[in-house]
Amino acid sequence: MTATTLVARTGRAIRLGAGDSIAIVNLFGQQVVDTWAISAVDPTTVLSMAHTRMANGRVFVQEGDALVGSDREPMLTLETDTSSGRHDTLIPACDPARYRQLGAVGHHDSCTDNFRDALHELAIPAPGQVPQPLNLFMNVPVGPDGTLGIEPPTSRPRDRVTLRAVRPLVLVVSACPQDLAPTNGAHREPRDIELRLRPCFDHAGGRSVS
Numbered sequence: 001m002t003a004t005t006l007v008a009r010t011g012r013a014i015r016l017g018a019g020d021s022i023a024i025v026n027l028f029g030q031q032v033v034d035t036w037a038i039s040a041v042d043p044t045t046v047l048s049m050a051h052t053r054m055a056n057g058r059v060f061v062q063e064g065d066a067l068v069g070s071d072r073e074p075m076l077t078l079e080t081d082t083s084s085g086r087h088d089t090l091i092p093a094c095d096p097a098r099y100r101q102l103g104a105v106g107h108h109d110s111c112t113d114n115f116r117d118a119l120h121e122l123a124i125p126a127p128g129q130v131p132q133p134l135n136l137f138m139n140v141p142v143g144p145d146g147t148l149g150i151e152p153p154t155s156r157p158r159d160r161v162t163l164r165a166v167r168p169l170v171l172v173v174s175a176c177p178q179d180l181a182p183t184n185g186a187h188r189e190p191r192d193i194e195l196r197l198r199p200c201f202d203h204a205g206g207r208s209v210s
């Protein structure tokens with residue numbers, strides 16, 4: 001098992017083999033983590049929130065759910081979740097336009113830039129349009145009339161979600177740099193996240209197959 005810090009406001013791309021798992025640990029409790037996956041075999045296949053909602057029959061995801069690609073096949077399993085289980089599948093990643101709308105002047109870090117930069121580091125071409133991510137720990141209540149809110153996360157310090165890759169893929173995570181809305185808590189202060197990568201071991205030889 002390898003533990004690393006995903007520094008607040010930054011992103012990272014990680015190659016996962018089939019069976020590899022990663023725990024995303026919310027060290028301070030209220031940090032949202034935008035999460036994407038791209039097939040290592042066919043990069044035009046990406047984790048799709050629309051297809052995931054369709055497959056699970058729910059707006060929200062929960063422990064045991066399949067996270068489904070644009071080819072309607074599972075890419076990841078949401079294996080365990082110690083949090084209150086509130087994660088968003090509806091809201092696009094923050095981007096420079098969003099921060100301009102919120103009044104930011106000049107450069108502001110964003111999850112879309114983090115997504116592109118993280119893939120660039122692995123020399124993987126980014127899709128022209130950044131896919132809509134799974135927003136882990138993001139609290140977007142859906143009212144009976146369909147209205148949406150953005151409220152502080154309900155997760156607690158050291159809550160964690162474990163994702164297991166169903167097939168080879170590139171996982172991209174971004175510790176959301178939103179500090180102009182209560183996305184990352186009422187304090188509006190982006191925080192570090194811990195990533196715990198656990199490669200799959202083949203049972204015959206006990207060696208990593210990732």
Ligand SMILES: [Zn+2]
Pocket residue numbers: 034093094110111112175176177178
């Ligand atoms: Zn963001």
